[in-house]
Amino acid sequence: MKIWTSQHIFDHDWATVATAALNKYPNPVSPSVIGCDVVDRTINSSGVIHSHRLLLANWGIAPALNKIFNMNELGYASEHSTIDARRRVMTARTRNLTLNRFISIEERLEYTEHPTDSSKTLLKQEATINVEKVPLTSYVETLVAKTINTNATKGRLAMEWVIDRMRTVPSSEPTEQLA
Amino acid sequence: MSSISPACQTLKDEYDACFNSWFSEHYLKGDTTADMCTNLFKKYQACIKEAIKEHKITLWELENEPTTKKN
Numbered sequence: 001m002k003i004w005t006s007q008h009i010f011d012h013d014w015a016t017v018a019t020a021a022l023n024k025y026p027n028p029v030s031p032s033v034i035g036c037d038v039v040d041r042t043i044n045s046s047g048v049i050h051s052h053r054l055l056l057a058n059w060g061i062a063p064a065l066n067k068i069f070n071m072n073e074l075g076y077a078s079e080h081s082t083i084d085a086r087r088r089v090m091t092a093r094t095r096n097l098t099l100n101r102f103i104s105i106e107e108r109l110e111y112t113e114h115p116t117d118s119s120k121t122l123l124k125q126e127a128t129i130n131v132e133k134v135p136l137t138s139y140v141e142t143l144v145a146k147t148i149n150t151n152a153t154k155g156r157l158a159m160e161w162v163i164d165r166m167r168t169v170p171s172s173e174p175t176e177q178l179a
Numbered sequence: 180m181s182s183i184s185p186a187c188q189t190l191k192d193e194y195d196a197c198f199n200s201w202f203s204e205h206y207l208k209g210d211t212t213a214d215m216c217t218n219l220f221k222k223y224q225a226c227i228k229e230a231i232k233e234h235k236i237t238l239w240e241l242e243n244e245p246t247t248k249k250n
Contacts, residue, residue, distance in 0.1 A: 015207045018207075019199075019202065019203060019207075022199070022202065023199065025180050026180055026181075033180075034181060035180075035181045035182060035183040036180050036181075036182075036183075037182050037183050037184075037187065037191060037227045037230075038191075038194070038198075038220075038223070038224070038227070039224070039227060039228070039231070039238065040224070041198075041220065043211060043213045047206075047211035049206070052238070052240075052241075054183060054227070054231070054236070054238065056183050076183075076236055078238050078239035078240075080239075080241055085206055085207055085209070085211075095239045097236060097237065097238065097239060
């Protein structure tokens, strides 16, 4: 198992970041997610929104991994998220569904209001990787960790792109539309 | 954003627009009553569940996780 963690501060308030996270796809910075559907969504008595989304992504993985797993590059993933507007916390856990007998990647994100500056938002990211039944296990885990790191950087840039677009496009236009 | 199923695209677009509007105009302002999009969501969800069956996708459900607690 390999664990990767990262922290980041967005220079935007939590409501803006949570809205951007919900509308992150599609974006030109990290074009990997090509399909997204809400499988289930509920709001509990404490006002916390629980969502389960199904994502279809082009994994964009390194060619070396492509050869080992002998797969096309599309895969499904499940994302479970919670949004708590009262506590200013949003969490998301995403796991691959495709190929999960061989490799399991779970990514956890937590967006919280900065404890001393409410105009900022903290992001904590963590990924756990388990590889089984394929050769060169630790080599594959390291390669996957590098891919996650690259994608995480792109993911943060994607959030900035979405936030920027939210501010320049009139709110009556759907944010999903792209030229 | 595309739906995983073209058949559900219109239902998805209608629901997403409703949800996004409710989220920013009501939820983030402290109003957590969630009736606004219920009917749209039911139609969209039924379509997606059908597509999931057709594609034979096995989802990851949190109820299967013994270590997860739902708040």
